Amino acid sequence: MERRHVLVTGGAGYIGSHACKALAKANYIPVAFDNLALGHEKAVRWGPLVVGDIGDGDSLDRALAVYRPIAVIHFAAFAYVGESVRDPGKYYTNNVSGTLSLLEAMRRTDLRTMVFSSTCATYGEPKTSPIREAEPQAPVNPYGRTKWMIEQILEDYASAYGFQYAALRYFNACGSDPDGEIGEWHDPEFHLIPRAFMAVTGQIPHLEVFGDDYDTPDGTCIRDYIHVNDLARAHIQAVQYLLKGGKNCRLNLGTGQPTSVMEIIRAVERVTGRPLPRRLAPRRPGDPAVLFADPARAREVLGFTAEIKDITYMVQTAWNTYIDGQDLAQLHIGEVFQD
Numbered sequence: 001m002e003r004r005h006v007l008v009t010g011g012a013g014y015i016g017s018h019a020c021k022a023l024a025k026a027n028y029i030p031v032a033f034d035n036l037a038l039g040h041e042k043a044v045r046w047g048p049l050v051v052g053d054i055g056d057g058d059s060l061d062r063a064l065a066v067y068r069p070i071a072v073i074h075f076a077a078f079a080y081v082g083e084s085v086r087d088p089g090k091y092y093t094n095n096v097s098g099t100l101s102l103l104e105a106m107r108r109t110d111l112r113t114m115v116f117s118s119t120c121a122t123y124g125e126p127k128t129s130p131i132r133e134a135e136p137q138a139p140v141n142p143y144g145r146t147k148w149m150i151e152q153i154l155e156d157y158a159s160a161y162g163f164q165y166a167a168l169r170y171f172n173a174c175g176s177d178p179d180g181e182i183g184e185w186h187d188p189e190f191h192l193i194p195r196a197f198m199a200v201t202g203q204i205p206h207l208e209v210f211g212d213d214y215d216t217p218d219g220t221c222i223r224d225y226i227h228v229n230d231l232a233r234a235h236i237q238a239v240q241y242l243l244k245g246g247k248n249c250r251l252n253l254g255t256g257q258p259t260s261v262m263e264i265i266r267a268v269e270r271v272t273g274r275p276l277p278r279r280l281a282p283r284r285p286g287d288p289a290v291l292f293a294d295p296a297r298a299r300e301v302l303g304f305t306a307e308i309k310d311i312t313y314m315v316q317t318a319w320n321t322y323i324d325g326q327d328l329a330q331l332h333i334g335e336v337f338q339d
């Protein structure tokens, strides 16, 4: 059968590049559309890279005309919670206006199928976990609000223009390609597991543990860590579900398994075989004590269940592709990881 194209905005980024690899394995041709603001050319290895901005309608029109994709998986966004509080304009412009520009380009070519990267940050600080999709949407920062706004825009585009969408609310993406071809290469990096590696390797003097007096068994925050390959697979299942005429949906993507910051710290020490220098720091504003998914709906709707449950394995895959700050700077200019 002819291999069909899928446009992957943000395809040079962390989750997007893993999705591209999974798409190619599933016999699609992933077309990465990325402005390389935060992504890496070297992470695009399974299909063409179009260097363009989702805010640029002409660039999108050209890519859609050349590749005629059957669907769009939309990862491109800024996703730093703290930065979104300091500079909300940057987030509303890139995430919300950028998505509107993309949706309008899709309308111009009569392409109406989108899988969208949403986040559990749309729930804000829910009173209880596991979190079901019906929980109130109450984001507590501009980043989360941009994602919730986009979900509502998608609903309006579905009603008025016949768009089909799946908004996938990820919990904490982690780990990397078990083959070691791509990894989580963020600069700057604020996520717990790569920050822990930075402390283990001396890139930073110590990991700050944001609070140990939460109402949790060991006092540290609890999250739901889902492996990036499981996330990638969920996106392909969502594309296939929509193309078969599946109903529009908003789904949690998590394992449903609660893991504390201390449990991550111990996994990092086990995997690296080194002590993790750490220091207690004040609670990070806006951090809920406990956040984990009820994954039942994604199973019912997409038939999706996260396969990787072992946190040590998740951390191991991340460690295998960890790149320190200096090499990461080189990755931007393409001097390492030659094909």
Ligand SMILES: NC(=O)c1ccc[n+]([C@@H]2O[C@H](COP(=O)([O-])OP(=O)(O)OC[C@H]3O[C@@H](n4cnc5c(N)ncnc54)[C@H](O)[C@@H]3O)[C@@H](O)[C@H]2O)c1
Pocket: 009, 010, 011, 012, 013, 014, 015, 016, 033, 034, 035, 036, 037, 038, 039, 040, 052, 053, 054, 055, 074, 075, 076, 077, 078, 079, 094, 098, 117, 118, 119, 120, 169, 170, 171, 172, 173, 174, 186
């Ligand atoms: N990492 C997580 O734990 C997590 C959790 C929930 C949701 N998400 C969402 O998943 C998506 C991907 O996250 P990630 O961790 O892979 O981030 P990432 O920064 O690694 O990838 C985002 C990519 O989008 C590109 N991009 C940004 N703005 C663009 C624009 N205007 N035009 C074209 N390209 C643009 C960047 O260059 C980058 O390659 C984001 O939408 C994020 O909000 C991530």
Ligand SMILES: O=c1ccn([C@@H]2O[C@H](COP(=O)(O)OP(=O)(O)O[C@H]3O[C@H](CO)[C@H](O)[C@H](O)[C@H]3O)[C@@H](O)[C@H]2O)c(=O)[nH]1
Pocket: 079, 080, 081, 119, 120, 121, 170, 171, 172, 190, 191, 192, 193, 195, 207, 208, 209, 210, 211, 221, 222, 223, 261, 284, 287
């Ligand atoms: O240096 C650190 C970094 C994190 N943490 C703790 O580790 C846990 C995980 O923190 P991350 O920053 O790795 O991720 P978040 O839980 O803040 O994730 C949120 O922000 C992400 C955006 O990057 C996603 O949108 C995700 O859905 C949303 O819940 C939190 O309890 C945090 O307090 C530390 O103790 N020290």
